[in-house]
Amino acid sequence: MRKGARYRVANGLVLIASIAASMLAVLASGAAVADAAEDAGYVAAVDQPDGGIDPYRCVERVGVPAIENALEAVWSPGGTHLAFTRIVASNSGRTVTGYEEDPGIGTLEVATGRVFIVHNGRHIRTLEAGQPEVRWVGEQLLYWRGPYVRAWSASGDVALSQVADEHWPMFPRDWAEFSADGHLFSITRYFMDGQAHRYVGQTLNGHVTPLDVPGATYTEWAPTGQVLLVRSDDHKALLMGRITPTVPAGPSLDRFQVWAGGTLATATLPNLLGARSFSPDGRHFAGVARTGLHETALEVYRCGTPANAPPSRADPVSRSRQARIDEDPRRFVRPPVGSFSQFLHGAHTGVDIAAPFGSLITAADEGRATYVGWRPAGGRVVCVQHDRGTESRYYHGSLALVRVGRWVWRGEPIAAVGMTGLTPGPHVHWEVKASHRIVDPIKQ
Numbered sequence: 062m063r064k065g066a067r068y069r070v071a072n073g074l075v076l077i078a079s080i081a082a083s084m085l086a087v088l089a090s091g092a093a094v095a096d097a098a099e100d101a102g103y104v105a106a107v108d109q110p111d112g113g114i115d116p117y118r119c120v121e122r123v124g125v126p127a128i129e130n131a132l133e134a135v136w137s138p139g140g141t142h143l144a145f146t147r148i149v150a151s152n153s154g155r156t157v158t159g160y161e162e163d164p165g166i167g168t169l170e171v172a173t174g175r176v177f178i179v180h181n182g183r184h185i186r187t188l189e190a191g192q193p194e195v196r197w198v199g200e201q202l203l204y205w206r207g208p209y210v211r212a213w214s215a216s217g218d219v220a221l222s223q224v225a226d227e228h229w230p231m232f233p234r235d236w237a238e239f240s241a242d243g244h245l246f247s248i249t250r251y252f253m254d255g256q257a258h259r260y261v262g263q264t265l266n267g268h269v270t271p272l273d274v275p276g277a278t279y280t281e282w283a284p285t286g287q288v289l290l291v292r293s294d295d296h297k298a299l300l301m302g303r304i305t306p307t308v309p310a311g312p313s314l315d316r317f318q319v320w321a322g323g324t325l326a327t328a329t330l331p332n333l334l335g336a337r338s339f340s341p342d343g344r345h346f347a348g349v350a351r352t353g354l355h356e357t358a359l360e361v362y363r364c365g366t367p368a369n370a371p372p373s374r375a376d377p378v379s380r381s382r383q384a385r386i387d388e389d390p391r392r393f394v395r396p397p398v399g400s401f402s403q404f405l406h407g408a409h410t411g412v413d414i415a416a417p418f419g420s421l422i423t424a425a426d427e428g429r430a431t432y433v434g435w436r437p438a439g440g441r442v443v444c445v446q447h448d449r450g451t452e453s454r455y456y457h458g459s460l461a462l463v464r465v466g467r468w469v470w471r472g473e474p475i476a477a478v479g480m481t482g483l484t485p486g487p488h489v490h491w492e493v494k495a496s497h498r499i500v501d502p503i504k505q
Contacts, residue, residue: 117328119346119364120314125174131359132164132398133336133417134347137197140340143169143347144202145359146193148400158503162400164232166190166204171345171361192232193417196239203239203264205230210246210264222267228260233402233415233486238280239264240287247272247280247289251486261289279418279459305332307351307423308386308394308472331362334421335398339364351472353385355395355503393425393505394472396455397489405501411454411492412502418459418487422476424469425453425491425502433461439490440481445469449495453502456490457482 130148137144149165169175192205202213203221208229210221224230228248230237236249248260248269259280262269274280277291305313313332330337333348334357340347343364350360399416403409424445431452432444439456443463446452459479469475480487493502 114365114367115329116343116365117326118366119328119330119362121363121366122331123171123345123361123363125169125171125359125361128167128169128359129352129356131335131349131357132400133193133195134338134349134359135195135197135336136338136340136345136347138199138341140342140344141171142197143171143359143361144195144197145169146190146195147359156404158404162402164190164193164400166195166202168202169359169361171340192230192235192237194236194238196241196243198239198243201243203243205237210267222263222265224262224267224269228262228269233488236418236486238282240282240289241285242287245287247282249280251480251484257480304421304474306470306472307332307334308470331360333360334423336417336420349398350382351386351394352382354389354391354393356385357398391503391505392471393453393493393502394423396422396425396491397478399478399488401503402488404503405499410499411456411490413488413490415486415488416478418478418480420478421474422455422458422478422489423472424475425493425505426451426471428453428469430463430465430467430469430475433463433465436482438483440484441476441479443476445475450497451493451495451505454490454492454494456492457484457488 128145128147131145132148133146135144136142144166145168146164146166148162150160150162152159153161155161190204191207195202195204197203198212200214204211204213208224208226210224212219212221230248230250234251236251237246239246244264246262246264248262250258250260252258257277259272259274259277260269261272272280272289274291279291281290282288283290303315305315307313314329315332317328317330318326330346331348331350333346333350335349337346337348339345346362346364348360349357352358395414397414397416397420399414399420401412402415403413405412422443426445426447428445428447430443431446432442434442436442436456439454441458441461442454442456443458443461444452444454455476457479458476459481460477461475462477463469463475478487478489484490491502493500493505495505
């Protein structure tokens with residue numbers, strides 16, 4: 062268990078207490094299942110077994126509408142809705158590709174499958190958002206649009222406050238999150254030299270004050286109240302399992318060791334990517350599945366099935382996804398679940414993909430890890446040698462998950478997103494060389 066510090070933020074005062082920190086969201090190669098489940102109240106289901114029902118067995122796929130190119134998913138307090146962020150591509154004259162990828166927000170009612178994509182209380186294609194992170198407070202959904210903190214509910218969409226221009230969070234350079242009760246928010250501003258400035262603000266008036274936490278590399282709000290967890294880079298994660306490569310796109314099931322309530326248990330979870338998370342009542346598990354080399358979709362699985370029940374294979378869905386991948390003339394999958402924030406051009410030797418700190422980086426194709434180490438500008442890097450003289454490199458990671466000489470499969474987790482080296486925020490600089498010449502990863 063990694064150590065950290067807990068900061069209780071109230072009236073501009075910061076109180077520090079040493080604690081055993083929870084891990085990154087249910088993500089880092091399955092390392093965090095126990096902590097995230099406990100944070101979500103999932104352990105209560107373990108303490109109250111129902112005959113032969115295994116509450117940690119999440120194998121029944123819930124039929125929900127197709128929500129393509131999903132990035133993030135956040136459960137409402139009652140576990141009835143998922144707020145999701147998805148990639149919205151738009152035409153642009155500012156990029157060499159002619160398009161940009163930005164976040165859009167919507168909500169999914171799990172029981173009925175109804176999807177609400179709204180803006181200003183009206184049903185339209187997308188809810189414009191300035192940050193991927195959102196927060197449910199009751200039936201209100203807090204989110205950022207430009208310098209404004211806004212709240213959406215079924216009754217309408219309103220602006221709650223506006224921050225000063227110098228604190229306007231601009232993704233992906235800045236990362237903003239709300240406290241569990243929604244009363245506060247944090248803003249982390251990253252700089253090219255690896256430093257970060259951190260701030261705490263009040264949701265209802267937009268007032269922002271600096272947060273003095275020297276040496277911090279990552280902050281996360283606790284699951285209740287106004288407690289901010291701060292982590293340092295010199296602590297290591299405890300890995301408790303491995304995620305099966307996510308290509309082919311069938312619903313592979315992985316088993317993880319879970320420490321819950323003082324006992325050791327086993328969880329059976331689908332190999333989803335993105336923000337893998339349990340609903341607060343522990344009845345569902347959500348994440349992102351690949352539907353193509355670069356495409357994804359939001360998926361929800363039901364938990365608490367009989368221990369001997371066969372998993373729902375969703376064979377038609379799997380076959381369709383596999384056919385789409387096999388028919389694509391390219392071979393490289395998008396390494397993390399994230400949006401393109403910069404393309405290959407001029408002196409920029411790769412493609413930048415903005416993704417949350419700690420989320421998984423997967424191998425774009427099968428090959429052998431030839432270098433795992435540090436580069437002055439690129440920070441922590443993993444290099445994979447493929448066939449036909451092609452090599453892929455993944456820079457700015459926070460943690461490597463493979464060693465030199467290891468054979469990795471397409472879609473296998475090889476590192477975690479970070480902000481090491483010269484980086485303006487958490488992202489992956491994805492670089493590919495063919496016969497020692499830089500090529501465009503998107504076209505490979």
